[in-house]
Amino acid sequence: MFSASLWRLKSYLRPYAPRLVLIWLATIAGIAAGIAIPLVGREIIDGPIAHRDAGALLPLGLLALGLGVTEAFLTFVRRWSQTGPVLGLETAIRDDLYRHLQRLPMSFHNEWQSGQLLSRATTDLSAIRRFFGFGLLFLVMNILQLITVTVVLLQMYWPLGLLVAASSVPIVLVSLRFERRYIRISRLVQDQQGDLATLVEESALGIRTIRAFGRRRHVYDSYDGSATKVYDTSMDKVRLSSRFFTFLEVIPNVTLALVLLLGALAVGGGSLTLGTLVAFTTLMLSLVWPIASLGYILAMGQEAMTAADRVMEALDTEPGITGGAGGIDVPRGHLRFEGAGFRFPGAERPVLHDVWLDVRPGETVAVVGATGSGKTTLTALVPRLLDVTSGRVTIDGHDVRDLPLTELRSVVATAFEEPTLFSMSVRENLMLGRGDASEEEMEAAIEVAQAGFVHDLPWGLDTRIGEQGLSLSGGQRQRLALARAVLSKPRILVLDDTLSALDVETEALVEEALRQVLAEATGVVVAHRASTVLLADKVALLRDGTITHVGRHQDLLAEVPEYRELLAQDADLDQEGVLR
Numbered sequence: 001m002f003s004a005s006l007w008r009l010k011s012y013l014r015p016y017a018p019r020l021v022l023i024w025l026a027t028i029a030g031i032a033a034g035i036a037i038p039l040v041g042r043e044i045i046d047g048p049i050a051h052r053d054a055g056a057l058l059p060l061g062l063l064a065l066g067l068g069v070t071e072a073f074l075t076f077v078r079r080w081s082q083t084g085p086v087l088g089l090e091t092a093i094r095d096d097l098y099r100h101l102q103r104l105p106m107s108f109h110n111e112w113q114s115g116q117l118l119s120r121a122t123t124d125l126s127a128i129r130r131f132f133g134f135g136l137l138f139l140v141m142n143i144l145q146l147i148t149v150t151v152v153l154l155q156m157y158w159p160l161g162l163l164v165a166a167s168s169v170p171i172v173l174v175s176l177r178f179e180r181r182y183i184r185i186s187r188l189v190q191d192q193q194g195d196l197a198t199l200v201e202e203s204a205l206g207i208r209t210i211r212a213f214g215r216r217r218h219v220y221d222s223y224d225g226s227a228t229k230v231y232d233t234s235m236d237k238v239r240l241s242s243r244f245f246t247f248l249e250v251i252p253n254v255t256l257a258l259v260l261l262l263g264a265l266a267v268g269g270g271s272l273t274l275g276t277l278v279a280f281t282t283l284m285l286s287l288v289w290p291i292a293s294l295g296y297i298l299a300m301g302q303e304a305m306t307a308a309d310r311v312m313e314a315l316d317t318e319p320g321i322t323g324g325a326g327g328i329d330v331p332r333g334h335l336r337f338e339g340a341g342f343r344f345p346g347a348e349r350p351v352l353h354d355v356w357l358d359v360r361p362g363e364t365v366a367v368v369g370a371t372g373s374g375k376t377t378l379t380a381l382v383p384r385l386l387d388v389t390s391g392r393v394t395i396d397g398h399d400v401r402d403l404p405l406t407e408l409r410s411v412v413a414t415a416f417e418e419p420t421l422f423s424m425s426v427r428e429n430l431m432l433g434r435g436d437a438s439e440e441e442m443e444a445a446i447e448v449a450q451a452g453f454v455h456d457l458p459w460g461l462d463t464r465i466g467e468q469g470l471s472l473s474g475g476q477r478q479r480l481a482l483a484r485a486v487l488s489k490p491r492i493l494v495l496d497d498t499l500s501a502l503d504v505e506t507e508a509l510v511e512e513a514l515r516q517v518l519a520e521a522t523g524v525v526v527a528h529r530a531s532t533v534l535l536a537d538k539v540a541l542l543r544d545g546t547i548t549h550v551g552r553h554q555d556l557l558a559e560v561p562e563y564r565e566l567l568a569q570d571a572d573l574d575q576e577g578v579l580r
C-alpha cells in the first residue's frame with residue numbers, strides 16, 4: 001500500500017528523527033501497559049478475590065492503577081510529540097511545492113489549471129498530513145497490538161484464541177476489497193474538487209466579463225453541475241465506507257457472543273479459570289478498535305498515497321528552463337536573434353522561424369506585425385519566458401541559455417501588454433522591478449511612465465491596489481507596469497504594446513520621457529501605432545512567422561505595402577508619419 005511517492009516523502013521527516021524514536025518508544029510501551037492491565041486483572045480475580053484474601057488485593061490493585069496511569073501518560077507523550085513533526089512535514093512540503101511552482105516553465109502553468117494546483121497545495125497536503133500524523137502510527141500500532149494480543153489470547157486458551165484469530169480473516173479479506181474501491185473513488189473526489197476550485201477561481205477572476213454578458217445563470221449552472229458531481233461521488237464514498245464499517249462492527253460482536261458462550265462452558269468444565277475468561281474478553285474487546293479502524297486507516301493511507309502521487313507529479317515536473325553558468329562582466333545589451341525559431345509543444349507549425357535581428361546597445365527597434373503574428377512570443381524569447389526551439393538569442397555574444405537566470409532577468413526587463421499587478425501596495429508592486437530602489441529612483445520611474453496619478457490615490461504609494469489591480473484603469477495599470485520595468489534600470493528594455501491603453505496625449509508624454517530611458521538602453525518595442533514606432537531607430541516587420549523587413553519607418557512606409565496597411569488605421573499617419 002506504500003507507493004513510491006509516499007515513501008519518498010519520508011525524507012521530510014528526517015530532521016525529526018529523535019522525536020520519532022520517542023514517539024515509537026511511547027507507543028510500544030503504551031501497548032505493553034495496555035495488555036498488562038487485564039493480565040493483572042486475571043491475577044486479582046483468580047488470586048485475592050477467589051481466595052477472599054484482602055491483604056494481597058492492595059499491591060495488585062496498586063500495580064493495575066500504576067499501569068493505567070503509565071498508559072495514559074505514554075498516550076500523552078505520543079500525542080504531544082506527534083504535532084511538531086507532522087505540522088513541520090506539511091509546511092516543508094508546501095514550501096517546496098510553492099518554490100518549485102515558481103521555477104516551472106510557463107508551459108507548465110499554461111497546461112495545469114490553477115485550481116488543480118490549489119487543491120494539491122491544500123486538500124492533498126492535508127491528506128498526507130493526516131496519514132503521517134495519525135494514520136501511519138495507528139496502522140503500525142494496531143498491527144502490533146493485533147499480533148501481540150492474538151498471541152496472548154492463544155496462550156491463554158487456544159481454542160477460543162483460534163476462534164478470535166479466525167474471525168479476523170473475513171475482516172482482512174473484505175478490507176482489501178474495500179481498499180481497492182476506495183482508492184478509485186478517492187482519486188475521483190480529489191480530481192473533481194480540483195475542477196471545482198478551478199471553476200470558482202476563474203469565475204471570481206472573470207466576474208466582470210460574466211456580468212457584462214449576463215451569464216450569471218450559465219456560470220452558476222456549470223458550478224452547480226460540478227458541485228453536484230463532487231457531492232455524488234462523495235456520497236458514493238460514504239456509502240461504501242458505511243457498508244464496510246457495519247460489517248466491521250458485526251463480526252467482533254458475533255465473536256464476542258461466541259467467546260462468552262464457549263468460555264462459560266469451559267469455566268464450568270474447569271478447563272478455564274474465571275479470571276482468565278474475564279482477561280480474555282477484556283483483551284479481545286481491546287481488539288475491536290484496532291480491527292475496526294484498520295480498514296479506515298488503510299483507506300486513509302490510500303488517500304495519502306494518491307495525494308502524494310499528485311503532489312509528486314507536480315514536484316517531479318522538471319523546470320524546463322534553468323540558467324547556465326556563464327556570465328557577462330559588464331553587460332552592454334547587444335541583442336541578437338540568430339536564426340531564432342519557436343514552436344509551441346504539440347503545435348504543427350512554428351510561430352516563429354529564421355528570425356534574424358540585430359539591436360545594438362542603445363538602439364531601439366520597433367516590432368510591427370499583425371495581431372497573432374508572434375510579437376509577444378518574440379519578446380518572450382529574450383528573458384527566456386520561452387526558449388527558442390531553433391537558432392539562438394544572444395546578449396553581447398552570449399547565448400541567453402548560458403546565462404544564470406537571475407543575471408539574465410536583471411539585464412532584461414519587460415512590461416507586458418496585460419500587466420499583472422499584485423494585491424499589495426503601489427510601492428510593493430513597483431519594487432518587484434527592483435527591491436532596493438530608492439525613493440528618488442521610484443519617483444523618476446513614475447515620472448517616466450507618467451504615473452503621477454498614484455500620488456492622488458487615498459494613501460499615495462502605500463495604497464493597496466486590488467486583486468489584479470482591478471480597481472485601476474487599464475491605462476493606469478499599463479503605466480505602473482512601465483514604471484516597474486523602467487525602475488529596474490535594465491540594459492535591455494522590452495515593451496510589449498505597453499502604451500496601447502493610453503490616450504494620445506498621455507502617450508505622447510510617456511514617449512517623450514521614454515526617449516531618454518531608451519537612449520541609454522537597448523529597446524525592443526512592440527507597436528501598433530505610428531506614434532509608438534517613432535520612438536524607435538528602426539522597425540522590424542514580422543510577417544508569416546519571420547522578420548521580412550528591417551529599416552527606417554519612412555523607408556518601410558514608402559517601400560513595403562504590407563507595412564503601410566498595418567499602420568493605415570492610424571489617423572495621424574498621413575499628416576505626420578510620412579512627413580517626419
Ligand SMILES: Nc1ncnc2c1ncn2[C@@H]1O[C@H](COP(=O)(O)OP(=O)(O)OP(=O)(O)O)[C@@H](O)[C@H]1O
Nearest residue numbers: 110344347351369370371372373374375376377378
Ligand atoms: N500555447 C500555445 N500553443 C499554440 N499556439 C499558441 C499558444 N499560445 C499562443 N499561440 C499562438 O501563437 C501565435 C502568436 O501569438 P502572440 O501572442 O505572440 O501574438 P502577438 O503578435 O503578440 O499578437 P497581439 O498583437 O494580439 O498581441 C498566435 O497565433 C497564438 O494563437
Ligand SMILES: [Mg+2]
Nearest residue numbers: 375376377417
Ligand atoms: Mg502580443
